[in-house]
Structures are given as structure tokens and as C-alpha cells.
Amino acid sequence: MRAVAMFPAEKQIRVIDRKPPPFDADDQVRLRMIDVGVCGTDHEIAHFEYGVPPVGEPYLVMGHESLGQVIEVGSAVTGIKPGDLIVTTVRRPCGKPECRPCAHDRPDFCRTGAYTERGIKGRHGFMTDEVIDHAKNMHPVPASLADVAVLTEPLTIAEKALVELDSIWKRMPWIDPNAPAEKVEKRGANAVVLGAGPVGLLAALALMVRGFDTWVYSRESAVSSRAAWVESLGAHYIESATLPVDQLSRQVGNVDLIIEATGSAGVAFAALPAIGMNGIMVLTGVPGRPKDVIIDAERVMRDLVLENQILYGTVNAGPPSFANAITDLGRFLARWPKQTRALITGRFAPEAINDVLAGGKDAIKSVIRFNAPTAGTKAATPG
16 A cells, blocks of 8 residues: 655655555554645654654654544444544553553653654554554544544644643633633633644634634735635734734733744744733744744743743643544534635645645645545545
8 A cells, every 4th residue: 555654764755555554453443544634743754853763664654634534443443433534643652651641541741752653753654545543542523524624633733722721711710610611701812823824723713713802923924815814714914024023912902812833932932022911822833943042031930920921832632632623623614614624725646745745835734635535425636
């Protein structure tokens, strides 16, 4: 079967032919892969700055943003059947007895760092014709989401941030701590997303459906297609060249929440003075090449203390975030069908992987299409 593989020693990425994975446990599910998204991490892997093959193997099968269709289930599997659409989690537990998060099936909080990640670290990914994994790592997706379900994994970045935000938000005496997370009232709160890439735009959608007055701050022109996309939601767009990031309050008002989705330490730390009274900033990006960043540490510390501010980071996502992402994709499609579908700017054959990785600046989310879904589901064809 076909697979897109990264060979670190050769510094090459190419399509190879490899044997189908063995089906050797009664709790496993075999998937026929449909779509696999290409993200910033894949670009880092393509520059051989990141990505670790499984032990003893010369290559890493890439891809961690997936959509597959079930073709076989083990005898112990319940709740999943052939024909179902599935998205699969990425990170796997470290297996070390001292790691309580992994023992509780939350490797996104792994304490040892010995976790593996499909398509990234020590475990083959999803850019291949067939994938086998344990049923507990899989999430069924309604057929109505077939053409956008590959956005689930990148959306989980914002979803996990918002799950944690709810627990923080409830510390406020005017928030009902007994209200369900999705019912916590946030209307009137201002949220700013830094960056208009796929993660940033998905975060904007997630904030909008939760009632935030949402702003996106990015370097693209105010007359760009991405700015128009943001404003078509009813959100606001700020071109970074027109306003220093530390001056966001001049246009936004009190900044209650900032979600960083740039991967730039310079942008993130320059934005710290913009956090408002009782405000929160969430870091989701991982900087690439090392670069010195100068900050006014005394001001940062003073503001964090005197203005009750919170700064936290979030990585990967566990099962609750995947479930929330699937639910939210349905909400996005119901409210903004055109804009949600527009986030996927092209589907391409596996053989085009190097062209996709070198792709144009206008692309938002490029997708590698391995197989079309079978009858009864709807999804776009390769571009």
C-alpha cells in the first residue's frame, strides 16, 4: 500500500510501497484512509527539524490530522462498525508506571516525555492507504461532516484550550460553577486570536459559537481573503501593521482572552501587555528556530499579579477535546457552512506531497486524499 514517508538520514520525503499493518488484536479497527491534513508540524518534519521514526526503522510515515473509514473491526469492538467515518487521536501513553496522566489515558498531560505520537514521534502516521489502531483511540464522525472532518484534529487545539479555560473562568464569583461547560456565559467578553492560520481561524469559530466578541490579529492585509473570511463570520480583523500587538486594548477594549496561534515567541511575548484586567492568555504554538526575545519582565510580573492575569500553555489533546471538536464542527457547518468548508483550500494525491509542502501562501488547509469515501458519505474530490 502507498505511504508518504520521511527519511531523516537521506533528507527525503517520498511515496513508498509498504505492507499493510497486521490486524492482531480483538480491540483493533482497520481504517481505509480518506483525508490527511498537512500542518505546520508537517512542514517542520519536511525541513527535517522534527519527526522521529519508530525504533529500528529508517523512515516515518507522516500525517496526524486524519479521517478514515472503517473496513474491519475486532471481535471485542463495540460502538464502531464497518462504513463508519473515524478520526483518530495522535498521542499514545508512555507506559511508565510513575506517569499518572498516561495511566488515566491522558497522554496529552504525560509527565515523562516518553509518549509517542502518530506521524510525529516514534510511531507511524496516517498518510497511508490503511491504518490499524485500537478502538479506544478512535472517534466516530457523522457522515454529514465527511467533507470537513479532517479539521477535527487541528480544532482540538482550541478545544483543549477552551476546556481548560472553563475551569479557570469559573473561579470568577459571577460565574455559576455548577453550570455545564458549554453553558458558561461569556457574552460580552472580548477574545483575540493571534494568527490567521488554520488553528487560529478554527479557534475564532470556536470562540464565536461560545458568544465571545472575537477579534483576529494577523499580518495579512485588511483587504485579504482571510480578513474577509473573518469578517464574514461577524468577527473583527486587525492587520498587525496597523496596530502594535501590545496596544490591542485601544481597539478591542479590555482583552479578556488571547489565544496565541502563531508559533512565534516574539509575537506572543510582545502581546503580554495587552492582556486585560482578570485576563487570560493561552499559548498553543511551538516556536521553530531559536531566536532571542526581549521582554519587560518586571512589567509582566507586575501585571500578572496586580491584574489577576493567567498565562498557560496547552499541547495536543485528549478524548474529550476530540469529542468537543466533532460537536463543534457540526455547529460551525450549521451556522457558517460556506466559511467552514472554505478552510480546506485543496485536496491532492499523495504523489503531490512535495508540491503541497512547498505550497503557496494562499492555502489555508491542504489535504492529502488517499481514497474516496464509499457510498452514503459525501466528501470533496482531490484538487
